[in-house]
Amino acid sequence: MPGSAATTERHLADVVVTCDDVGAVHAPGVVDVSDGRIVRVGSVDGAPPVDGPVHDHGGLLMPGLVNAHAHTPMTLVRGAGDGLPLQRWLTEAMWPREGRMTPDDVWWGMALGSAEMLAAGVTTSCEMYLFEDAVVDAVRASGGRLVVTPAVLSVLHGDAFGSDGDRLDAMAAFHAEHHDPAGRITVGIAPHSAYDLGVERVALLAGLARDLDAVLHVHVAETREESAPLEAEHGCSIVRILDDADVFGGRVLVAHAVWVDDDDIAVLADSGVAVAHCPVSNMKLGSGIAPVAAMLDAGVTVALGTDGPASNDTLDLFEEVKVASLLARVDALDPTLLPAGQVLAMATRHGATAVGLDDVGCLAPGMAADLVRIDLDHPSFTPVTSPDELLAHLAWSGSSRSVTDVWVAGEKVVADGEVLTVDVARARAEVQQRARRLAAG
DSSP: OTTOOOOOEEEEESEEEOOOTTOOEESSEEEEEETTEEEEEEESTTOOOOSSOEEEOOSEEEEOEEEEEEOGGGGGGTTTTTTOOHHHIIIIIIHHHHTTOOHHHHHHHHHHHHHHHHHTTEEEEEEEESOHHHHHHHHHHHTOEEEEEEEEOTTTSGGGGOOHHHHHHHHHHHHHHHOBTTTTEEEOBEEOBHHHHOHHHHHHHHHHHHHHTOOEEEEESOSSSTTHHHHHHHTSOHHHHHHHTTGGGSSEEEEEOOSOOHHHHHHHHHHTOEEEEOHHHHHHTTOOOOOHHHHHHHTOOEEEOOOOTTSSSOOOHHHHHHHHHHHHHHHHTOTTSSOHHHHHHHHTHHHHHHTTOSSOSSOOTTSBOOEEEEOTTSGGGOOOSSHHHHHHHHHHTOOGGGEEEEEETTEEEEETTEESSSOHHHHHHHHHHHHHHHHHO
16 A cells, blocks of 8 residues: 555575675574665574565575676677787777667667676676666666766767767766666766876866766776876876876776776875776786785775676676685785685675665665575585685685576566576577677678
């Protein structure tokens, strides 16, 4: 009945991994949900009765993963340009095909990628892409959670997107129409990079982001060579250049930050800039190894991202969890770096902070009910003799193969491994057909 109080639904599990700031684990545990929000998390013992359905899932419940840097509609160009370094990969393989994309292409590419992420336990993604209306519409259909940051690229936009003022006005209007912090869609601003747009235009877009209190999402220091002309012109690093231009004056998420030194890291930390670390993409494109341990030691918020499915080539954030830690350890010859609990936080709680969300990323009262069930019957989760071992299995053995069920804001979107909201077979067929057209030119 209209106006009646929402009932409370109980989710029981053999283990509940909260990913909260104290790393609480309840075995067995309960997560109580009302009106899409968590109202209680804790042990089974002493849990009060609820007035709604009770689901005994077994297995493990954890928060949905947060993909902090993605270009998901690039499912349409997955595999193209394999083996090329970043600049040739962009100019010879990616940008020509992306320049031929239509909004319908992007809708299907995003729908397929959103389904792939949901099935892998990724409930939130921060997207930098063009045809942002199609990105929003596709995720509304899939039921995922989206931080959409409309991309600005000089090589693609040009005069077709009008003057800088027109583009700024259009992005402000898009923010006014779609930004909904109480719902599943929030909006940021995404200049591609200073090497593409120039520092002045990035600074203009940073000013717009500050005016809107929106996240600014920008590529920084992905490769050693990309910013060399700007650095030669200004006589300092790209991080210092952007800081001097007040680009870091608001809420900022930089993608990659591979080629940064201790002074750069101090600037990022002092400015409160978050970093989306994309280890698999950086490895595939031969870009380098980001100094993640140094960033964390300096107090930088570091999240995990897959980057686009053309430079990864999956959207499985569990791979980033494992690789991020292993890469940091082998680079420093130090097996103590990025322990399981810390790297899982990067994929959940810290990821949410990085993309500007304060109500996802951990299981706690008041948070959105974005939940993932993990099957603990898989051999890779045996044996468990302590909670630490279970977290280790989740970080080093967990993967999309272990995800069985997923909820976003309390709504079930994956059941028994099947995505309920997207016709995946049709999405695959659409992407296959459209990819052939983009490749043909």
